[in-house]
Amino acid sequence: MHAKEMLQVRPNDLSDVDAEVLAECIEACFACAQACTACADACLSEDAVAELTHCIRTDLDCADLCEAVGRMLSRRTAYDVNVDDAFLEACASVCGACAEACATHAGTHEHCRICAEACERCERACRRLIDVRRVVA
Amino acid sequence: MHAKEMLQVRPNDLSDVDAEVLAECIEACFACAQACTACADACLSEDAVAELTHCIRTDLDCADLCEAVGRMLSRRTAYDVNVDDAFLEACASVCGACAEACATHAGTHEHCRICAEACERCERACRRLIDVRRVVA
Amino acid sequence: MHAKEMLQVRPNDLSDVDAEVLAECIEACFACAQACTACADACLSEDAVAELTHCIRTDLDCADLCEAVGRMLSRRTAYDVNVDDAFLEACASVCGACAEACATHAGTHEHCRICAEACERCERACRRLIDVRRVVA
Amino acid sequence: MHAKEMLQVRPNDLSDVDAEVLAECIEACFACAQACTACADACLSEDAVAELTHCIRTDLDCADLCEAVGRMLSRRTAYDVNVDDAFLEACASVCGACAEACATHAGTHEHCRICAEACERCERACRRLIDVRRVVA
Numbered sequence: 200m201h202a203k204e205m206l207q208v209r210p211n212d213l214s215d216v217d218a219e220v221l222a223e224c225i226e227a228c229f230a231c232a233q234a235c236t237a238c239a240d241a242c243l244s245e246d247a248v249a250e251l252t253h254c255i256r257t258d259l260d261c262a263d264l265c266e267a268v269g270r271m272l273s274r275r276t277a278y279d280v281n282v283d284d285a286f287l288e289a290c291a292s293v294c295g296a297c298a299e300a301c302a303t304h305a306g307t308h309e310h311c312r313i314c315a316e317a318c319e320r321c322e323r324a325c326r327r328l329i330d331v332r333r334v335v336a
Numbered sequence: 337m338h339a340k341e342m343l344q345v346r347p348n349d350l351s352d353v354d355a356e357v358l359a360e361c362i363e364a365c366f367a368c369a370q371a372c373t374a375c376a377d378a379c380l381s382e383d384a385v386a387e388l389t390h391c392i393r394t395d396l397d398c399a400d401l402c403e404a405v406g407r408m409l410s411r412r413t414a415y416d417v418n419v420d421d422a423f424l425e426a427c428a429s430v431c432g433a434c435a436e437a438c439a440t441h442a443g444t445h446e447h448c449r450i451c452a453e454a455c456e457r458c459e460r461a462c463r464r465l466i467d468v469r470r471v472v473a
Numbered sequence: 474m475h476a477k478e479m480l481q482v483r484p485n486d487l488s489d490v491d492a493e494v495l496a497e498c499i500e501a502c503f504a505c506a507q508a509c510t511a512c513a514d515a516c517l518s519e520d521a522v523a524e525l526t527h528c529i530r531t532d533l534d535c536a537d538l539c540e541a542v543g544r545m546l547s548r549r550t551a552y553d554v555n556v557d558d559a560f561l562e563a564c565a566s567v568c569g570a571c572a573e574a575c576a577t578h579a580g581t582h583e584h585c586r587i588c589a590e591a592c593e594r595c596e597r598a599c600r601r602l603i604d605v606r607r608v609v610a
Numbered sequence: 611m612h613a614k615e616m617l618q619v620r621p622n623d624l625s626d627v628d629a630e631v632l633a634e635c636i637e638a639c640f641a642c643a644q645a646c647t648a649c650a651d652a653c654l655s656e657d658a659v660a661e662l663t664h665c666i667r668t669d670l671d672c673a674d675l676c677e678a679v680g681r682m683l684s685r686r687t688a689y690d691v692n693v694d695d696a697f698l699e700a701c702a703s704v705c706g707a708c709a710e711a712c713a714t715h716a717g718t719h720e721h722c723r724i725c726a727e728a729c730e731r732c733e734r735a736c737r738r739l740i741d742v743r744r745v746v747a
Binding site: 526527529530531533534537538540541544545548550551552553555556559560562563566567570 | 667668670678685689690692693696699700707
């Protein structure tokens with residue numbers, strides 16, 4: 200992933216944001232989207248798929264929303280901090296819900312364990328980015 | 337679009353939600369995503385592209401987020417009303433910001449005028465869905 | 474959906490393409506993406522979910538790819554006909570595969586019947602657009 | 611990214627595919643989608659944006675299509691090798707076109723240079739995966 204590198208070479212000043220924290224959040228969003236997509240599919244291939252439908256649904260939501268937020272955070276032209284924060288809060292919340300759903304099956308399915316970790320990392324990264332911004336503002 | 341039809345034939349009970357209001361919100365999200373994608377590209381082809389970068393950026397965010405929310409709302413298996421509401425609020429807010437950015441150029445560029453209307457419809461549909469749920473809850 | 478309207482008001486000349494056929498393909502892609510997302514979720518809520526995993530997987534692929542192609546077709550700035558055609562062929566092929574998977578369950582599940590129709594419409598629209606271009610080129 | 615880890619722990623047999631090559635292709639698709647999204651936005655912030663519209667448009671296409679293909683490749687349930695190959699070919703072709711568009715500005719804009727590299731890596735990974743499959747089949 201080139202998130203940090205791309206932030207460093209872009210024309211606009213980033214003095215209002217911690218590039219390290221922002222890059223970690225972007226990469227966590229993309230990694231979480233991939234893990235959730237793979238976990239939903241792995242669940243679909245389990246014999247016990249009927250017990251995993253809640254997990255699959257949350258995985259699909261989490262993948263879509265992390266991807267949209269990861270893209271939005273990759274954009275810095277004329278950005279609107281209020282819009283960003285509303286989505287970071289919502290993204291942290293869907294990651295938390297997905298981590299919880301996956302954690303229920305983490306003992307039985309390795310893919311749920313790994314996916315729960317990816318969701319927790321993304322939730323932390325979103326909350327960290329909100330906190331860092333508040334200090335600056 | 338088959339949003340309403342699909343809601344009516346799905347196995348789960350939808351008694352907690354107004355299918356009409358939900359279907360309108362799903363369709364408004366997808367229509368807004370398409371209009372924003374087309375508007376960003378039309379702006380890119382304008383001679384005055386350098387004056388339209390704020391509009392393009394907001395269009396791209398709005399397209400990504402409306403699409404993610406439109407997909408999430410299309411799912412009803414084991415849904416979590418709190419996650420949904422956080423994203424509906426955020427989606428209404430990005431649609432409002434995009435409608436405002438496009439409205440600035442609505443007199444000069446027809447694509448901005450049409451896009452502003454698609455964003456306003458989607459903002460209204462998101463707020464309507466939040467309100468309807470509150471009454472039920 | 475505003476696909477046709479947006480094509481008509483954009484700055485670039487569209488003389489190399491039939492706007493009617495292009496707009497139908499864009500709208501068919503977005504409608505198919507929504508129907509596939511809803512069908513995958515409806516399958517997930519069926520008691521017989523274990524028999525529907527092939528259908529769910531194809532629905533998810535078809536949703537992702539129709540959305541990407543619908544967005545790409547909404548862009549006309551500096552477009553590359555060869556790239557477009559490769560994706561239209563691939564999109565027609567995934568729509569065909571999904572229509573087939575859904576048709577298997579069309580007698581039992583109304584959502585599969587509706588989804589199969591949305592996929593068939595999209596497959597036709599992609600093939601039509603390829604054909605129309607060939608005549609022009 | 612957890613692409614390889616997720617492939618290794620999933621229930622289905624992967625004997626028909628080289629997990630190393632597949633994981634590299636999935637990760638290259640997601641990394642390319644992020645780089646293209648960031649490059650399009652960086653171009654939008656350049657003073658010379660009017661000269662970069664071709665690059666922006668190709669970036670946006672490439673981001674959407676790499677993301678869709680990265681998701682599709684992350685799914686292994688009941689997969690259809692023919693559908694996959696059609697999209698891998700198309701994805702390699704859009705990555706090649708985007709690498710070329712970005713390379714034109716690589717001397718002037720660092721973000722175009724990095725993005726061209728991400729596109730070239732993804733093009734190679736797609737072609738490698740097609741080749742490896744042909745040997746197996």
